[in-house]
């Protein structure tokens with residue numbers, strides 16, 4: 542049996558899968574990220590629970606935000622007391638089983654590759670539209686590709702292709718320090734910001750989508766702009782690597798209308814109309830943990 546732990550800034554999701562990839566057990570618990578000892582104890586307890594419920598664990602996969610550097614130190618600003626800790630050495634003390642650590646966006650992508658049954662010669666890009674914008678690549682044989690320096694998939698910090706059409710006083714500065722990043726327009730808060738710029742009203746993405754479905758004009762305009770920006774942003778991915786399919790993730794991926802609207806706009810931005818399927822994510826909140834369980 543394989544255990545996957547998806548460690549997030551607010552909760553840890555744990556799941557055990559069988560060799561046939563059946564889900565045998567799953568649980569979710571708040572992340573005790575204010576205290577390192579509490580955190581390590583929590584990981585240990587989850588492993589013990591998994592063993593009690595399902596038997597021997599052959600491998601443990603751990604998905605975590607940020608990057609673990611060559612010295613095994615975690616760099617993830619949203620992880621409180623766990624940030625900047627030698628996470629690999631600490632886990633070795635608490636985890637007797639073989640384990641591996643991977644970035645959480647990569648774990649999500651691996652789960653999608655299995656859930657969408659990516660063929661052995663196929664390539665997938667996952668575009669995560671959440672609090673920020675991230676992404677990950679899965680190459681043939683369902684192999685993750687993080688890049689030479691862990692930058693692959695960070696398309697959120699490319700400039701928005703339509704930036705030159707936006708008046709300079711409306712262009713947004715990204716938390717990375719650059720101006721006009723895709724992240725600042727295509728994240729959930731970017732979508733809210735677009736609406737705010739039009740109306741002066743601060744609403745979250747689900748509230749704006751409700752107004753869009755009720756045909757409110759400004760909400761329709763903002764949704765139209767968002768889908769064009771997203772289509773243009775993903776067109777650069779198609780031109781760069783031409784993946785077999787693109788899977789969305791994050792909070793914005795629950796908006797069903799995106800899966801029709803975005804591919805309809807693609808032909809405006811690509812050399813020829815692409816046939817790339819744009820797919821919704823599978824496995825819901827458990828995708829990260831399932832992907833972690835699938836790590837080698």
Ligand SMILES: [Zn+2]
Pocket residue numbers: 697698715716717718719722724
């Ligand atoms: Zn940025």
